Amino acid sequence: MPGVGSGAVSDGIVDAIAVVGLACRLPQAPDPSAFWRLLREGTDAITETPPERRSPAAPADRVRRGGFLDHPDRFDAGFFRISPREAAAMDPQQRLMLELGWEALEDAGIVPDRAAAGRTGVYLGAFSDDYATLFHRSPIEAGEHTLTGLSRGIVANRISYVLGLGGPSLVVDTGQSSSLVAVHLACQSLRRGEADLALAGGVNLILAPESSEATEKFGALSPDGRCFTFDHRANGYVRGEGGGMVVLKPYAAARADGDHVYCLIRGSAVNNDGPGPGLTTPTTRGQQEALRRACADAGVRPSDLQYVELHGTGTRVGDPIEARSVGTVLGTARPADSPLSVGSAKTNVGHLEAAAGIVGLIKTALAIEHGVLPATLNFERPHPDIPLDDLNLRVQTTLGPWPDRHRPRIAGVNSFGMGGTNCHVVLAEPPGGPVGRRDAEPPEEPADVRPPVLPPVLPSVLPWLLSARTAPALRAQAERLRTHLADHPELRPVDVAYALATSRAALEHRAVVISPGGTGEAARGLRLLAADEPSADVVRGVVAGGKCAFLFAGQGAQRV
Structure with a gap:
């Protein structure tokens, strides 16, 4: 280049x-x-030093x-x-x-x-x-x-x-x-x-x-x-x-x-x-x-x-x-x-x-x-x-x-x-400052570089997609995302939904958390998913042979 x-x-x-x-x-x-x-x-x-990492020959007072x-x-x-x-x-x-x-x-x-x-x-x-x-x-x-x-x-x-x-x-x-x-x-x-x-x-x-x-x-x-x-x-x-x-x-x-x-x-x-x-x-x-x-x-x-x-x-x-x-x-x-x-x-x-x-x-x-x-x-x-x-x-x-x-x-x-x-x-810092900086002018666009165009219409009910290799890992993924949301309250639900849908690998065990409102309601769904509790706003499934074998929401199950 x-x-x-x-x-x-x-x-x-x-x-x-x-x-x-x-x-x-x-x-x-x-x-x-x-x-x-x-x-x-x-x-x-x-x-x-943790006890399991200490040398047996080291003096007890050292x-x-x-x-x-x-x-x-x-x-x-x-x-x-x-x-x-x-x-x-x-x-x-x-x-x-x-x-x-x-x-x-x-x-x-x-x-x-x-x-x-x-x-x-x-x-x-x-x-x-x-x-x-x-x-x-x-x-x-x-x-x-x-x-x-x-x-x-x-x-x-x-x-x-x-x-x-x-x-x-x-x-x-x-x-x-x-x-x-x-x-x-x-x-x-x-x-x-x-x-x-x-x-x-x-x-x-x-x-x-x-x-x-x-x-x-x-x-x-x-x-x-x-x-x-x-x-x-x-x-x-x-x-x-x-x-x-x-x-x-x-x-x-x-x-x-x-x-x-x-x-x-x-x-x-x-x-x-x-x-x-x-x-x-x-x-x-x-x-x-x-x-x-x-x-x-x-x-x-x-x-x-x-x-x-x-x-x-x-x-x-x-x-x-x-x-x-x-x-x-x-x-x-x-x-x-x-x-x-x-x-x-x-x-x-x-x-x-x-x-x-x-x-x-x-x-x-x-x-x-x-x-x-x-x-x-x-x-x-x-x-x-x-x-x-x-x-x-x-x-x-x-x-x-x-x-x-x-x-x-x-x-x-x-x-x-x-x-x-x-x-x-x-x-x-990049021209115009990192995301979130308020004291800089917008960067001048290079002639040959343009940001991606996002869809003009955003849905009112957002699906948050999660996946993992195993069911316990899926629950752990939900807990990590819930913690991340607590650390970053400024995140918009649509940005989270977009990132989860486009920038994560699709693994075998999957879940969808339906977010009809803000991140607070989604966080509730993530908490229930992490605890493996039934919820109408959480849909879970397992993919086998390239096809989704079943999905279940709440306590019911539906074949697809």
Whole structure:
């Protein structure tokens, strides 16, 4: 596609990369809505290590802290038509990312069958092999699924295989910058035309005590069990686990398809520190170069960035180097009375290592969409080696509005790995602002892009269509939708009905919730469906052999 990725403000915005879908599973945040609520409320999701994850050899008075998922072992194998035997052999990182790939496509309004029809690529960051460690120390013998189940590359390939995606499929390992580098590579593939749609993200699960012990002996972990980003108490980081995924497509295609756009990826850059004081010691030289190149690729001035989501681990060496780099390139480029706001989600959920960059990107995308900057926790006063005033930086310590309401929202996401690989991504709101923003003028329509035309007549009684592989899953789907409606009271019934009818896969167990009024009446039907109670406004059925075998409403049944 000519001009894709040029990044120029005047003529490159339509060719930027759009973030059209999100999915995540993070500590105390099973989805993006819950993650945004956690950020807005300033929740600290760091807890003691669950008993089942502790090393039997660890002293009783020494319990590590971290950001943990509640049930990383749970997986709906039947939904993906994977046998129990094969599912048991699969690294839970494969299982989690398979679920997040499906959820991200659903959030983007893309039925997986449609993604399979084109060239959809999968680009994931991962470096943990904890499940392999557990397997090799167990008495279980290798079986027919062991090789693929423990292979790191299959984390991405499994998604491509199960969902039938024919684009590039690869796993990136650049240490802690892996997932953000994966996003960079996905954008490059979209710009070159190797893919027309991309899933990009990363995963990190803390399953074997040995990995935490190695990290602690390396000197990276905070004995206080907190990430004190840029703070005087910075003494290491606390580990976190989970995964995140975004759906990417060229902005011109997103506009033509009428997609909801969370934000745009205007540009990005990747490099390595090269020689320095040590293999794992970052350098200001390398980080500053990555920041400058990312701004150039995005076609923005360093002074245009209003917020940076930091790598911000809270380490004694890394924080001052990152602060000097960000301050020198971006902070001092701004007016002295308008410091650059910075923050880090690691203070909320811990350092997700290979998945850290995608967590920062999802946080920043949501902040751009809502026009709100969440607070960074655990900050009292600056680290003695971080002169915030001289660097023109300000740690975002409260929930507050976007710094400048009169300029387009532009932000950076920074990440670097222990081997010296740096990555910086520049995000921006789409022309006219994200959905829901009231302080922007309507965007000017590009000559070759038009939004879809919706039917002029809308029915007064709306059917809400749901489907799942099994009856229990159908009830769970109804409960999730009911929760989503409670979190988003602004949704119109017609929009919900349209999305359910056009952007969800049609699976075997189906239900229709009749909504004669607003979302309140529909929510009642969803509650009854979730509880498996009869209702005249809920019709349920099972599809067998391509035909609906029966439908029943209330307590009656009718063959069709």
